[in-house]
Amino acid sequence: MTSREDILARLRARLNRSEANAAAARAALEATLAAKAIGPRPAIDTQKSALAGRLIEKSLAQSSTVDCVASLAEAPAAVARYLATNGLPAQAVVWPALAALDWAGVGLAIQARGAVDADRVGITGCFCAIAETGTLMLCSGPATPATVSLLPETHIALVPASRIVPAMEEAFALARAELGALPRAVNFVSGPSRTGDIEQTIVLGAHGPSRVHLLLIEGA
Amino acid sequence: MKSRAHRFKENAAASLANPVLQANLRTAKGKFVDKRAIAIKELDDFEATREAAKDIRNRVLEHLDLWLEKFEEVACARGAKVLWAKDGEEVCRLVVEIGKQHGVKKAVKSKSMLSEEAGLNQALEAAGIRPVETDLGEYILQINDNEPPSHIIAPVVHKSLDEVADLFAKTHKTPRKTDIPALTREAREVLREHFLSAEMGISGGNFLIAETGSVALVTNEGNGRMVTTLPRVHVVITGIEKVIPTLEDLATLMRLLPRSATGQSISNYVSLLTGVKAAGESDGPEHLYFILVDSGRAGLVGSEFQDMLRCIRCGACMNHCPVYQTIGGQAYGWGYPGPMGSVLTPLYTGLENALDLPHAATLCNQCGVVCPVKIPLPDLLRRLREKQLENHLRPWFERMALKAWAWVAERPSLYALATRFGVRYLAWLAGGQKSIPLLGIAPGWTQGRDFPAPEGKTFRELYRARSR
Numbered sequence: 001m002t003s004r005e006d007i008l009a010r011l012r013a014r015l016n017r018s019e020a021n022a023a024a025a026r027a028a029l030e031a032t033l034a035a036k037a038i039g040p041r042p043a044i045d046t047q048k049s050a051l052a053g054r055l056i057e058k059s060l061a062q063s064s065t066v067d068c069v070a071s072l073a074e075a076p077a078a079v080a081r082y083l084a085t086n087g088l089p090a091q092a093v094v095w096p097a098l099a100a101l102d103w104a105g106v107g108l109a110i111q112a113r114g115a116v117d118a119d120r121v122g123i124t125g126c127f128c129a130i131a132e133t134g135t136l137m138l139c140s141g142p143a144t145p146a147t148v149s150l151l152p153e154t155h156i157a158l159v160p161a162s163r164i165v166p167a168m169e170e171a172f173a174l175a176r177a178e179l180g181a182l183p184r185a186v187n188f189v190s191g192p193s194r195t196g197d198i199e200q201t202i203v204l205g206a207h208g209p210s211r212v213h214l215l216l217i218e219g220a
Numbered sequence: 221m222k223s224r225a226h227r228f229k230e231n232a233a234a235s236l237a238n239p240v241l242q243a244n245l246r247t248a249k250g251k252f253v254d255k256r257a258i259a260i261k262e263l264d265d266f267e268a269t270r271e272a273a274k275d276i277r278n279r280v281l282e283h284l285d286l287w288l289e290k291f292e293e294v295a296c297a298r299g300a301k302v303l304w305a306k307d308g309e310e311v312c313r314l315v316v317e318i319g320k321q322h323g324v325k326k327a328v329k330s331k332s333m334l335s336e337e338a339g340l341n342q343a344l345e346a347a348g349i350r351p352v353e354t355d356l357g358e359y360i361l362q363i364n365d366n367e368p369p370s371h372i373i374a375p376v377v378h379k380s381l382d383e384v385a386d387l388f389a390k391t392h393k394t395p396r397k398t399d400i401p402a403l404t405r406e407a408r409e410v411l412r413e414h415f416l417s418a419e420m421g422i423s424g425g426n427f428l429i430a431e432t433g434s435v436a437l438v439t440n441e442g443n444g445r446m447v448t449t450l451p452r453v454h455v456v457i458t459g460i461e462k463v464i465p466t467l468e469d470l471a472t473l474m475r476l477l478p479r480s481a482t483g484q485s486i487s488n489y490v491s492l493l494t495g496v497k498a499a500g501e502s503d504g505p506e507h508l509y510f511i512l513v514d515s516g517r518a519g520l521v522g523s524e525f526q527d528m529l530r531c532i533r534c535g536a537c538m539n540h541c542p543v544y545q546t547i548g549g550q551a552y553g554w555g556y557p558g559p560m561g562s563v564l565t566p567l568y569t570g571l572e573n574a575l576d577l578p579h580a581a582t583l584c585n586q587c588g589v590v591c592p593v594k595i596p597l598p599d600l601l602r603r604l605r606e607k608q609l610e611n612h613l614r615p616w617f618e619r620m621a622l623k624a625w626a627w628v629a630e631r632p633s634l635y636a637l638a639t640r641f642g643v644r645y646l647a648w649l650a651g652g653q654k655s656i657p658l659l660g661i662a663p664g665w666t667q668g669r670d671f672p673a674p675e676g677k678t679f680r681e682l683y684r685a686r687s688r
């Protein structure tokens with residue numbers, strides 16, 4: 001008997017599984033999957049401006065920084081400003097999905113690809129952002145590689161205001177509606193990476209970025 | 221990991237006598253407790269959320285066989301391979317086989333409690349595969365000659381900055397530094413090399429989602445992301461009890477897990493990993509394996525201990541436990557300390573191998589009150605004590621003493637006489653003081669603390685006098 005059969009056989013014995021009760025249990029299982037019941041959750045003001053306000057407040061609480069621009073076209077200039085203010089080089093790796101923005105026009109040397117160890121700045125968009133906890137939802141894919149938000153020390157994320165949702169539940173509903181199946185990696189990112197392992201003293205920049213900067217695009 | 225739980229009393233005594241450990245425990249005390257208290261207030265209805273979480277976990281456990289089959293079906297459809305292991309030995313064999321098959325020389329690991337249960341690192345080393353722990357705490361333990369962890373989410377909570385500073389200087393051959401950010405930086409640089417060169421990533425799993433065939437990984441450091449993004453092989457090792465139905469259920473549980481664990485509203489990274497690298501993707505593993513491990517879990521399904529399988533490994537029970545706070549986690553002798561460990565260790569390693577653990581509790585129910593999935597930990601500890609008696613695992617003098625006590629307790633006037641004599645004897649022993657520094661008949665009791673002296677009358681005497 002394989003281990004799989006052995007473990008399942010023991011479970012079935014302990015649960016008094018029979019042909020007769022399996023059908024009903026299977027139907028209940030499928031019903032649970034189909035119902036996708038939502039549990040109790042904190043009330044959130046879902047007006048557009050309130051969602052953006054909460055996202056900003058929670059992001060700042062996670063030690064992220066936030067800036068706002070009116071349109072997507074203004075994003076490259078805001079990124080260039082951020083890099084200059086923080087003494088970072090005017091070069092970055094960017095999601096291929098964002099390669100078409102006019103980065104060269106503001107003097108940024110951009111490479112559209114997955115990140116490597118030497119990259120110091122990574123620029124991404126996001127699938128959506130979650131107001132409840134100040135969280136970015138990033139979906140992996142050929143045009144949105146996961147490494148860009150992971151390997152560089154500085155992560156800049158472009159967040160269209162129209163893509164801010166109240167909570168994880170809405171984020172999942174959006175993913176089902178727009179993507180069908182989940183991509184290989186969904187990463188929820190809430191602020192810079194951190195550790196508290198040594199004497200519970202929080203230090204930013206454990207293995208992932210030590211800076212996370214949200215650029216909120218009001219008109220997108 | 222070999223259990224040392226049978227030596228609990230010696231371990232605990234050693235912990236109490238260790239001044240460095242006692243100082244470190246005092247530093248840690250209360251930090252998680254205070255943060256949690258604030259974080260749960262963010263939820264409008266914490267109690268209802270706990271109740272919902274309990275229901276989610278129960279729903280799966282009640283039909284665990286079918287939920288596992290469902291998870292397997294969906295995960296395989298996405299290109300993962302699902303393997304099953306009866307015990308730790310089989311986990312080790314499977315991981316080594318996978319490693320050999322893919323020509324792995326180095327494996328980076330994100331925290332997996334099951335790999336600790338199984339002693340996986342030793343098995344990998346024996347097979348010529350170098351395991352590297354990448355959670356900062358776990359890494360510190362690994363370079364300190366594989367020291368056992370003392371907490372399930374803060375594995376080096378018992379260590380001081382000075383100890384870490386010494387260890388890093390010795391291991392990395394760098395100048396000694398006592399600045400926590402600088403030490404973290406040093407670990408980041410050392411481990412980055414390993415992330416980039418390892419062929420295999422090994423992770424645990426916080427939850428397995430049946431709807432999507434995904435594993436959910438929760439970390440703050442980002443090592444979980446590294447381990448599952450860079451190497452070409454990813455192996456997930458989890459217990460069979462980790463399945464939850466839907467993504468919505470994940471959302472509910474994620475409102476509780478970080479708050480109960482570290483007092484965060486959300487952990488920095490929550491990753492949902494499904495299947496293998498797609499065509500055109502520049503990152504992600506080409507091979508994804510799930511190893512679903514029994515190791516004693518199936519035996520609890522449908523038993524009086526089934527509630528324990530709801531555990532989401534948050535650590536709140538130990539953070540709030542007066543016994544844990546006094547002796548630290550290593551004294552418990554296995555990977556799981558505190559109240560949850562005192563239930564799990566005897567159940568997974570054998571009642572007779574952890575006789576003292578179910579007694580290492582005051583039954584104050586702090587753990588039961590804070591547990592996010594409402595596991596009645598004190599009830600389970602009490603049931604384990606009963607099991608020990610039923611299975612004749614308690615020493616003869618204890619059984620005799622209990623029998624004698626029961627005999628007296630069933631005779632009210634005799635009981636009253638005995639207690640009257642008892643309190644007067646103790647009051648005489650105290651000689652007018654409030655406490656007794658040394659108790660002749662139970663010297664162990666007064667070794668670490670004074671025995672409070674009775675003031676002269678029994679409860680029943682006082683009660684009768686007052687109700688007159």
Ligand code: SF4
Binds near residue numbers: 480532533590591592
């Ligand atoms: S028993 Fe409850 S409180 Fe303890 S670790 Fe498990 S889920 Fe957390």
